[in-house]
Amino acid sequence: MATGPLLLPNGYDGTVTDATESATVPASTKRGRGEKSSATIYDIAKLAGVNPSTVSRALSKPGRVSAKTQKIIEDAAEQLNYQVNPFARALPTGRTQTIGLIVADITNPTFFDIIRGAETTAAARDYTLVLAESAESPETEITAARRMMGTVDGLILASPRMDDELIRELASGKPVAVINREVDGVPCVVPDVNKGISEAVRSLAANGHKNVAYVAGPPQSWMSVRRWEGVQAACEWSKLKAVRLESSKPTVDGGRQVARDVMDSGATAVITYNDLLAIGLMQELQAGGMRVPDQISIVGFDDIFGADFTTPPLTTVRSPLGECGSRAALLLLDLLLGQAGPEGTVRVETELVLRGSSGRLLVAN
Amino acid sequence: MATGPLLLPNGYDGTVTDATESATVPASTKRGRGEKSSATIYDIAKLAGVNPSTVSRALSKPGRVSAKTQKIIEDAAEQLNYQVNPFARALPTGRTQTIGLIVADITNPTFFDIIRGAETTAAARDYTLVLAESAESPETEITAARRMMGTVDGLILASPRMDDELIRELASGKPVAVINREVDGVPCVVPDVNKGISEAVRSLAANGHKNVAYVAGPPQSWMSVRRWEGVQAACEWSKLKAVRLESSKPTVDGGRQVARDVMDSGATAVITYNDLLAIGLMQELQAGGMRVPDQISIVGFDDIFGADFTTPPLTTVRSPLGECGSRAALLLLDLLLGQAGPEGTVRVETELVLRGSSGRLLVAN
DNA sequence: TTGTAGGCGTTATCAG
DNA sequence: CTGATAACGCCTACAA
Numbered sequence: 001m002a003t004g005p006l007l008l009p010n011g012y013d014g015t016v017t018d019a020t021e022s023a024t025v026p027a028s029t030k031r032g033r034g035e036k037s038s039a040t041i042y043d044i045a046k047l048a049g050v051n052p053s054t055v056s057r058a059l060s061k062p063g064r065v066s067a068k069t070q071k072i073i074e075d076a077a078e079q080l081n082y083q084v085n086p087f088a089r090a091l092p093t094g095r096t097q098t099i100g101l102i103v104a105d106i107t108n109p110t111f112f113d114i115i116r117g118a119e120t121t122a123a124a125r126d127y128t129l130v131l132a133e134s135a136e137s138p139e140t141e142i143t144a145a146r147r148m149m150g151t152v153d154g155l156i157l158a159s160p161r162m163d164d165e166l167i168r169e170l171a172s173g174k175p176v177a178v179i180n181r182e183v184d185g186v187p188c189v190v191p192d193v194n195k196g197i198s199e200a201v202r203s204l205a206a207n208g209h210k211n212v213a214y215v216a217g218p219p220q221s222w223m224s225v226r227r228w229e230g231v232q233a234a235c236e237w238s239k240l241k242a243v244r245l246e247s248s249k250p251t252v253d254g255g256r257q258v259a260r261d262v263m264d265s266g267a268t269a270v271i272t273y274n275d276l277l278a279i280g281l282m283q284e285l286q287a288g289g290m291r292v293p294d295q296i297s298i299v300g301f302d303d304i305f306g307a308d309f310t311t312p313p314l315t316t317v318r319s320p321l322g323e324c325g326s327r328a329a330l331l332l333l334d335l336l337l338g339q340a341g342p343e344g345t346v347r348v349e350t351e352l353v354l355r356g357s358s359g360r361l362l363v364a365n
Numbered sequence: 366m367a368t369g370p371l372l373l374p375n376g377y378d379g380t381v382t383d384a385t386e387s388a389t390v391p392a393s394t395k396r397g398r399g400e401k402s403s404a405t406i407y408d409i410a411k412l413a414g415v416n417p418s419t420v421s422r423a424l425s426k427p428g429r430v431s432a433k434t435q436k437i438i439e440d441a442a443e444q445l446n447y448q449v450n451p452f453a454r455a456l457p458t459g460r461t462q463t464i465g466l467i468v469a470d471i472t473n474p475t476f477f478d479i480i481r482g483a484e485t486t487a488a489a490r491d492y493t494l495v496l497a498e499s500a501e502s503p504e505t506e507i508t509a510a511r512r513m514m515g516t517v518d519g520l521i522l523a524s525p526r527m528d529d530e531l532i533r534e535l536a537s538g539k540p541v542a543v544i545n546r547e548v549d550g551v552p553c554v555v556p557d558v559n560k561g562i563s564e565a566v567r568s569l570a571a572n573g574h575k576n577v578a579y580v581a582g583p584p585q586s587w588m589s590v591r592r593w594e595g596v597q598a599a600c601e602w603s604k605l606k607a608v609r610l611e612s613s614k615p616t617v618d619g620g621r622q623v624a625r626d627v628m629d630s631g632a633t634a635v636i637t638y639n640d641l642l643a644i645g646l647m648q649e650l651q652a653g654g655m656r657v658p659d660q661i662s663i664v665g666f667d668d669i670f671g672a673d674f675t676t677p678p679l680t681t682v683r684s685p686l687g688e689c690g691s692r693a694a695l696l697l698l699d700l701l702l703g704q705a706g707p708e709g710t711v712r713v714e715t716e717l718v719l720r721g722s723s724g725r726l727l728v729a730n
Numbered sequence: 731t732t733g734t735a736g737g738c739g740t741t742a743t744c745a746g
Numbered sequence: 747c748t749g750a751t752a753a754c755g756c757c758t759a760c761a762a
Contacts, residue, residue: 057741123509306474
């Protein structure tokens with residue numbers, strides 16, 4: 001996978017000898033602020049006794065040059081420890097070997113997996129990941145997106161907070177993939193919440209629950225409304241009553257703050273927009289003397305790192321976040337390589353992870 | 366902080382009129398593969414009625430041009446929605462607005478705070494963060510490092526696994542900052558473990574513990590040996606016996622696997638190289654019927670996200686990881702701006718976070 | 731203070 | 747199949 005030859009420090013400062021002689025190190029030594037510069041295609045050309053443009057051809061798209069010269073050039077390149085200058089290459093082509101990823105909140109572990117998935121598959125294809133966060137702010141998000149658009153080959157938007165229109169505008173410039181949201185005309189990868197939610201609600205119903213509350217996420221979150229719709233639908237199907245509660249922010253703290261509303265709602269089971277909310281809610285409820293799941297069942301969303309650290313461990317609808325990141329990167333890379341993948345949106349499955357925070361009601365509420 | 370003007374979609378295709386007239390959009394429209402290109406300094410020059418080089422001066426280093434023309438140019442730039450082409454700028458200068466960060470393991474939440482810290486302070490100074498991981502492998506690490514070196518202005522190595530020598534070699538090319546390790550001649554930011562460890566050991570001693578075990582991290586981890594030395598010293602001072610146990614990997618799973626050794630060691634308190642190990646160890650111990658902290662005390666390291674989700678919540682020596690990332694980025698940026706900061710290594714404090722997983726022994730072991 | 735001209739390292743277009 | 751040569755967009759002596 002790694003293509004770069006070893007970068008040996010070289011201290012050669014002399015002039016390059018005739019092409020037929022075997023020089024061993026690049027002619028150029030330093031530039032700018034004392035930074036070692038590596039050989040250019042000119043050095044190689046001189047050493048190999050061919051024209052720079054031939055070197056370029058040989059090194060970029062193999063096959064456009066005779067096998068013989070190809071080998072000579074490759075040898076020379078290795079000998080000189082050549083490595084392309086990404087900037088020089090980017091100038092005429094516009095292509096860098098880079099994809100951007102903008103996440104709504106670096107603090108939120110939900111995105112850890114996405115970042116990891118994207119970084120890993122990008123690296124596997126020799127692409128580099130450039131990261132930025134929007135801090136849940138639409139404005140910051142578009143600023144970051146625009147800044148990035150100049151530098152990357154493609155962009156992944158994870159749980160974007162900006163308008164569909166803006167996203168399409170960005171997508172009209174360079175390939176864009178969206179995670180956790182569906183935007184017409186833009187490749188998306190979204191977890192299909194229905195399966196996981198049905199499983200969760202069915203499990204709740206089987207345990208005798210009648211009233212479930214959904215704690216919503218940020219209003220701009222497309223995913224939050226999808227999840228709420230899913231909960232509604234599943235509850236209707238199972239003949240449960242569902243109410244929606246708002247949260248101030250989709251964090252542990254936000255979960256704590258919504259505890260009172262949950263109590264007041266009379267629900268015996270609550271499904272939250274994400275695990276962070278669930279964890280905070282559970283902590284606050286327990287601090288107030290409630291027993292989970294004996295008195296109230298809690299189901300989170302995502303299955304983030306640490307969801308099983310709690311006591312009881314959190315029941316949650318798992319979203320394959322890592323896969324989302326990976327798939328989005330793949331989508332982008334395919335687009336960049338011209339192999340247009342499936343045009344529509346990629347759906348990945350969600351599933352209920354049944355742990356200790358949900359179960360049968362032991363006390364009438 | 367955000368500098369870019371709004372990027373309005375423009376459909377203007379015509380020729381630019383005379384300089385004194387007020388054109389409203391860039392002349393160039395498309396290039397390459399249908400990607401909208403933005404205005405260049407030539408467009409601005411034409412519109413402002415000056416020479417491109419003057420535009421360059423005005424836009425890069427303000428003050429080298431008369432106030433009047435400066436304003437004209439700025440206005441024109443805004444009007445044309447100009448944004449520099451980073452590659453074109455990087456070519457002559459070698460400077461990109463980018464810093465690289467290589468972490469040992471994206472999976473490990475320890476690094477997320479570091480990433481966040483670095484990204485945040487980089488973004489605040491209008492730098493972009495480029496991310497790569499080494500997967501705990503020295504080889505992958507140097508490959509990634511070398512690839513990055515070509516593209517970034519400076520590099521942050523978080524918990525590097527490669528040789529000191531290699532690091533110095535990298536550092537001789539471009540600014541490099543190291544986190545969680547001290548390398549001679551390279552700016553480093555390392556948590557000073559002594560304070561936190563003393564507090565931890567003193568607390569353990571006060572609770573009557575006599576034998577403490579240290580569960581070590583990866584052999585290549587500089588931090589792991591520092592922590593072990595710290596534990597040894599503190600234990601000696603407090604007249605406790607300390608033994609060192611090896612772990613297979615510094616993860617929750619590794620923690621589970623080391624549980625047996627911990628039991629066999631006869632220690633009543635254990636300090637682990639990191640929180641992940643502590644959490645895994647605690648889970649396994651509890652699964653085996655041990656009560657924490659009644660029968661054994663567990664102290665982690667770092668205070669990662671989720672450390673307080675466990676039952677009992679994890680006592681741990683907090684490392685200000687976010688600050689480390691931030692400080693490292695700052696170090697780099699100062700270096701890049703020529704304002705050489707403190708040459709030596711930056712030390713940040715650690716402190717004991719006393720939670721429920723450590724305490725007095727209730728049962729003779 | 732501003733304009734001129736050359737170069738940064740590659741790719742792409744055309745001839746040969 | 748290979749060699750010239752002109753971009754790519756910006757920076758920077760150097761000259762005016």
